[in-house]
Amino acid sequence: MDISFxxxxxxxxxxxxxxxxxxxxxxxxxxxxxxxxxxxxxxxSIPAWITxxxxxxxxxxxxxVMGMAASGAKYGMITTHFYWIGAIPAMIFLGLFMMPFYYxxxxxxxxEYLKMRFDEKTRGFNAVSFAIMTIFASGISMYALAxxxxxxxxxxxTFSIFISALIVLVYTYLGGLKSAIYNEVLQFFLIVIGFLxxxxxxxxxxxxxxGLTSQLAEVATxxxxxxxxxxxTWSPVANSSDNPMGVDWFGIxxxxxxxxxxxxxxxxxxxxxxxxxAGSMSAARKTPLIGALPKMxxxxxxxxxxxxxxxxxxxxxxxFALPIKGNSYDYDKVIPMMLGYYFPTGVLGLGxxxxxxxxxxxxxxxxxxxxxxxxxxxxxxxxxxxKSDKHYxxxxxxxxxxxxxxxxxxxxxxxxFNNVMDFLQLIFAFINAPxxxxxxxxxxWRRTTGHGAFFGLLSGxxxxxxxxxxxxxxxxxxxxKGGWLGTVVHTYxxxxxxxxxxxxxxxxxxxxxxxxxxxxxxxxxxxxxxKGLVYSLTPRIKDESKRWYQRPEFLAVIVGIIAVVLSIIxx
Amino acid sequence: MEVDIRLPIGLMFTLLxxxxxxxxxxxxxxxxxxxxxxxxxxxxxxxxxxxxxxGLMLVFALRAKKSKTK
Numbered sequence: 001m002d003i004s005f006x007x008x009x010x011x012x013x014x015x016x017x018x019x020x021x022x023x024x025x026x027x028x029x030x031x032x033x034x035x036x037x038x039x040x041x042x043x044x045s046i047p048a049w050i051t052x053x054x055x056x057x058x059x060x061x062x063x064x065v066m067g068m069a070a071s072g073a074k075y076g077m078i079t080t081h082f083y084w085i086g087a088i089p090a091m092i093f094l095g096l097f098m099m100p101f102y103y104x105x106x107x108x109x110x111x112e113y114l115k116m117r118f119d120e121k122t123r124g125f126n127a128v129s130f131a132i133m134t135i136f137a138s139g140i141s142m143y144a145l146a147x148x149x150x151x152x153x154x155x156x157x158t159f160s161i162f163i164s165a166l167i168v169l170v171y172t173y174l175g176g177l178k179s180a181i182y183n184e185v186l187q188f189f190l191i192v193i194g195f196l197x198x199x200x201x202x203x204x205x206x207x208x209x210x211g212l213t214s215q216l217a218e219v220a221t222x223x224x225x226x227x228x229x230x231x232x233t234w235s236p237v238a239n240s241s242d243n244p245m246g247v248d249w250f251g252i253x254x255x256x257x258x259x260x261x262x263x264x265x266x267x268x269x270x271x272x273x274x275x276x277x278a279g280s281m282s283a284a285r286k287t288p289l290i291g292a293l294p295k296m297x298x299x300x301x302x303x304x305x306x307x308x309x310x311x312x313x314x315x316x317x318x319x320f321a322l323p324i325k326g327n328s329y330d331y332d333k334v335i336p337m338m339l340g341y342y343f344p345t346g347v348l349g350l351g352x353x354x355x356x357x358x359x360x361x362x363x364x365x366x367x368x369x370x371x372x373x374x375x376x377x378x379x380x381x382x383x384x385x386x387k388s389d390k391h392y393x394x395x396x397x398x399x400x401x402x403x404x405x406x407x408x409x410x411x412x413x414x415x416x417f418n419n420v421m422d423f424l425q426l427i428f429a430f431i432n433a434p435x436x437x438x439x440x441x442x443x444x445w446r447r448t449t450g451h452g453a454f455f456g457l458l459s460g461x462x463x464x465x466x467x468x469x470x471x472x473x474x475x476x477x478x479x480x481k482g483g484w485l486g487t488v489v490h491t492y493x494x495x496x497x498x499x500x501x502x503x504x505x506x507x508x509x510x511x512x513x514x515x516x517x518x519x520x521x522x523x524x525x526x527x528x529x530x531k532g533l534v535y536s537l538t539p540r541i542k543d544e545s546k547r548w549y550q551r552p553e554f555l556a557v558i559v560g561i562i563a564v565v566l567s568i569i570x571x
Numbered sequence: 572m573e574v575d576i577r578l579p580i581g582l583m584f585t586l587l588x589x590x591x592x593x594x595x596x597x598x599x600x601x602x603x604x605x606x607x608x609x610x611x612x613x614x615x616x617x618x619x620x621x622x623x624x625x626g627l628m629l630v631f632a633l634r635a636k637k638s639k640t641k
Contacts, residue, residue: 010590010591010594013590014587014590014591017583017586017587017590018583018587021579021582021583024579025574025576025579028574028579029573029574032573032574050576182574182576182579185576185580186576186579186580186583189580189584189624193584193617193620193621193624196617196620197608197613197616197617201608201609201611201613204609204611205609341607342607342608342609342613343607343608343613344604344605344607344608344613344614345604346591346594346595346598346613346614346617347591347608347613347614347617350587350591350617
């Protein structure tokens with residue numbers, strides 16, 4: 001099946017209209033960028049519904065969209081665990097319990113909170129690793145997009161890189177974080193409306209959810225799984241051998257649902273920055289909760305098309321088949337293949353524009369998080385303190401340009417050395433895995449000390465590396481998958497299971513070491529300094545919303561109920 | 572809010588909606604084009620949905636502006 005397609009004038013016109021509007025938002029916001037705070041923190045004035053949509057939109061990058069569709073095809077409905085258990089509880093926790101400290105501390109970034117709560121070295125470690133990570137993340141997604149445009153539309157690789165980087169550069173350089181956030185809202189709606197026809201057409205052609213279930217039941221039984229392995233969520237994970245992901249409920253619950261999910265949603269500045277930009281404490285707390293409402297339904301937009309693609313592939317009469325890569329299907333091609341299969345010119349342009357919008361929302365998120373951490377946590381702290389605010393505004397703008405240039409370099413590096421990228425992602429996984437333990441102890445146990453936090457984090461990272469070095473997923477052939485310490489003490493049924501357990505080990509190592517070292521060292525912060533940063537020393541906040549149904553707690557209950565109901569429906 | 576984001580969102584979706592709607596109507600007679608989308612004029616329907624969404628956003632934005640100037 002040929003996957004390159006030609007576009008008509010309508011398709012190009014749609015793209016151009018979209019480009020004009022994202023750039024226009026940047027130009028419209030340019031005159032409000034007067035201080036470094038306007039540029040880097042959005043001036044803390046944005047309403048909750050906007051930051052809430054931006055919160056999930058920035059996470060809905062092109063890699064997420066294509067990756068989740070790929071997992072939908074490969075693993076089926078259990079991919080929704082990355083949403084209903086792997087995001088919603090953490091988003092509720094962030095909104096109810098952690099935002100009061102992030103927002104109330106007046107920290108301008110997550111690393112800065114670490115500095116206020118712990119010490120300089122903990123901040124430095126987090127700031128530097130985060131800055132490098134965001135740049136590489138945006139480089140990798142740029143690479144993925146350019147590759148896609150090359151295979152689909154025959155666009156030149158370099159042309160795709162430069163046009164996408166240039167547009168993101170212009171609107172983030174002009175309007176800073178606010179421009180990124182506003183555009184993320186626009187991009188969010190575009191992604192939803194652009195992919196919705198795909199889900200509809202796919203479901204109609206396969207005979208609705210019923211048709212999909214029966215077609216995938218055949219696939220499941222032919223692989224030796226129970227009939228519902230691809231279309232149910234919790235029943236296939238009773239045992240790791242019951243599902244194609246090779247994970248069990250404990251790994252999902254602890255590894256994904258607790259450690260990885262809380263580590264990402266509650267400590268990653270990329271998303272937390274959106275909540276910090278809200279106009280009030282109440283709006284900041286509601287940001288992740290408002291984001292959680294649409295977040296729960298995104299699986300139907302990105303995972304279900306992947307499942308449909310798998311069902312169509314297994315039906316020889318459909319005329320659709322995923323391409324083969326090596327000895328399995330090339331799952332990453334799900335979204336582009338489906339767009340080409342169902343969309344005539346017109347909506348095809350819309351779908352491709354939606355894909356570009358998702359890429360831009362992810363990249364702009366990385367860039368705006370990078371320039372803030374660079375300016376406040378690296379430049380102002382270590383390189384050039386005590387300058388005028390004008391100077392830091394300039395540095396922030398320069399960091400935007402610099403960050404995008406380095407991302408372009410990273411994109412070319414990804415094109416040249418695939419292994420380097422895998423290696424870097426692995427290192428970042430080790431650094432991120434224990435982070436939530438540090439924040440949990442820092443926010444809820446006042447005895448936690450700076451030394452405890454820093455060496456706890458290092459121990460967690462070391463534990464992740466050692467666990468990864470001693471274990472392997474089933475069928476691993478390269479050392480990048482694990483086992484590089486010479487002996488393999490345990491073989492996991494899948495890479496996913498290994499990842500979950502690496503995270504679990506890292507979290508508990510960090511938790512234990514932080515507690516032990518904190519008890520052995522003296523508290524480096526006074527009671528006064530910790531006020532507003534630690535639960536027991538912070539006065540309970542009263543939400544300023546007048547009516548009970550406008551309060552974060554009520555919203556959290558609603559979100560929780562919907563997530564539980566969805567899980568039960570697709571049990 | 573110095574810039575009401577609903578205004579550009581409303582404008583963009585109204586514009587894109589109109590474009591697809593008109594394109595859908597003019598290509599209605601082209602059976603080749605809609606064969607892949609199961610004989611459904613998906614341009615028309617997507618355009619209509621976007622137009623309604625864009626229009627709603629514009630109404631919200633303009634109402635907010637009115638109540639502000641009052």
